[in-house]
Amino acid sequence: MFKKQKPHLVIIGNGVAGVTTARRVRERSDMAITIISAESRYHFSRTALMYIYMGHMRFEDTKPFPDWYWEQNRINLVHGFVTEIDTGNKRVRLQDGREITYDKLVIATGSQPNKFGWPGQDLPGVQGLYSLQDLQRLEENTPRIRHAVIVGGGLIGIELAEMLMSRNIPVTFLVRERYFYDIILPQEEAKLISRHILEHGVDLRLSTELKEILPGPDGHVRAVVTSRGEEIACQFVGLTVGVHPNIDVVKTRPSKPTAACW
Numbered sequence: 373m374f375k376k377q378k379p380h381l382v383i384i385g386n387g388v389a390g391v392t393t394a395r396r397v398r399e400r401s402d403m404a405i406t407i408i409s410a411e412s413r414y415h416f417s418r419t420a421l422m423y424i425y426m427g428h429m430r431f432e433d434t435k436p437f438p439d440w441y442w443e444q445n446r447i448n449l450v451h452g453f454v455t456e457i458d459t460g461n462k463r464v465r466l467q468d469g470r471e472i473t474y475d476k477l478v479i480a481t482g483s484q485p486n487k488f489g490w491p492g493q494d495l496p497g498v499q500g501l502y503s504l505q506d507l508q509r510l511e512e513n514t515p516r517i518r519h520a521v522i523v524g525g526g527l528i529g530i531e532l533a534e535m536l537m538s539r540n541i542p543v544t545f546l547v548r549e550r551y552f553y554d555i556i557l558p559q560e561e562a563k564l565i566s567r568h569i570l571e572h573g574v575d576l577r578l579s580t581e582l583k584e585i586l587p588g589p590d591g592h593v594r595a596v597v598t599s600r601g602e603e604i605a606c607q608f609v610g611l612t613v614g615v616h617p618n619i620d621v622v623k624t625r626p627s628k629p630t631a632a633c634w
Contacts, residue, residue, distance in 0.1 A: 380404040382464060382474035384454050384621065390480035391415045394447050405446070406472060408464070410453035411504050414439060421507045422531045426538045431504075454621050479622060483615035492585030497593040498609040501532050510535075517541060517607035521596050523582045524613035525552050532610045533574050544575040544604055546582055546596075585609055 381397055383390045386409035394405050420434040442449050452466040463473045485500025487493050497517075499509050514520070520536050522529050525547030533543045549555055552569060554562035569576050581599040588594030595605045 378402060378404045379475040380406065380473065381476045381478065382472060383407045383478040383480055384464065385409060385480035385482055386412065386415045386449070387418065387480060387482045389482070390478065393478050393480060395445075398445050398447060403475075404448070406448040406450055406474075407442075408450045408452060408454055408466070408472070410451070410467075413449055413451040414442075416504070418502075421501070421504065422535050425507060425510060425535045457622060479619070481618040481621060484618040485611055486614045486616055487611060488613065490582055490585060492587060492593065493611065495585055495587050495593045495609075496591060497607060498585055498611065500611045501528055502615060513608050514539065514541060519544070519604075519606045520608040520610065521546065521604055521606040522610040522612060523596075524611065525549055526612060526614060529610070529612035530569070532612055533569075536608075536610075537573065541608075542573075542575070544577060544606070545569070546577050546580045546598060548579065548581045548599075550579055552576065552578070 381394075381403050383394055383406070386407050390407055390409075394407055397403065397405060414435050415437065416431065416434040417436060420429055423429040424431055424434065450466075450470075450472065452468060452470060454464050455467050456465040457477070457479075458465065459477075461473075462475065462477075463471050464477070465471050483502060485502050485506075487500075492498065497513050499513060500506060501510065514536065519542050521544045522532050522536075523546045525545070529545065529547075530552070533545055536543050549562075551559065551562035552566045557565070566576060566578065577598065577600075580602075582596060583599050584597040585593055586595040586597065586603070593607060593609055595603050596609060597603050
């Protein structure tokens with residue numbers, strides 16, 4: 373007699389949502405579990421990325437689980453980029469040509485930084501900060517720069533300012549609100565934080581938005597133009613104006629869906 377195969381759960385994404393799903397399913401089920409991620413082979417703490425750049429931690433220090441944890445708990449890890457989900461045949465295709473079949477599929481691909489169609493937003497030296505690859509790009513984009521501009525008054529923006537200033541890179545911070553984070557905090561607290569940012573040497577420009585990013589002769593970013601008509605020279609622009617769901621992978625389906633994702 374043939375041994376019946378266990379149902380196979382495939383999870384795309386090894387962030388907190390994907391890994392928590394795998395761990396909780398393993399607690400309750402003996403089904404086969406595979407986590408696919410192109411960002412990194414092992415799960416890591418995304419909020420610790422800033423400390424790697426600042427020299428306080430190594431990447432190894434950001435992994436909540438030892439590498440042996442996954443094999444011990446029978447969770448298969450696949451390092452690869454999913455290019456297509458074939459729901460009709462219940463399989464995913466990877467960029468390198470591999471195909472993995474599933475019985476249940478969880479899409480936990482997280483978010484990606486927003487862009488709003490600014491001229492120059494794709495120039496070399498312009499980036500967001502969300503993934504491990506973004507951190508690697510930051511390492512490539514910031515050596516020997518003289519000035520950086522950060523756009524967006526949220527938590528990632530202020531973290532990026534702290535990261536850059538830890539390497540003695542002067543920062544101009546464009547925030548469209550009247551005070552930093554005043555869409556969340558009471559006005560007095562937002563004023564206090566804004567003063568604190570200024571006291572720490574950040575060139576905080578309130579009620580100011582990005583209008584355009586200008587290229588230099590080499591095609592690299594050389595300046596930004598603000599909504600106030602100011603031109604600010606810089607060699608790096610950090611776009612930290614929020615995120616949106618990273619769901620590009622679900623937009624291409626070769627066959628009519630016959631099964632829903634969990």
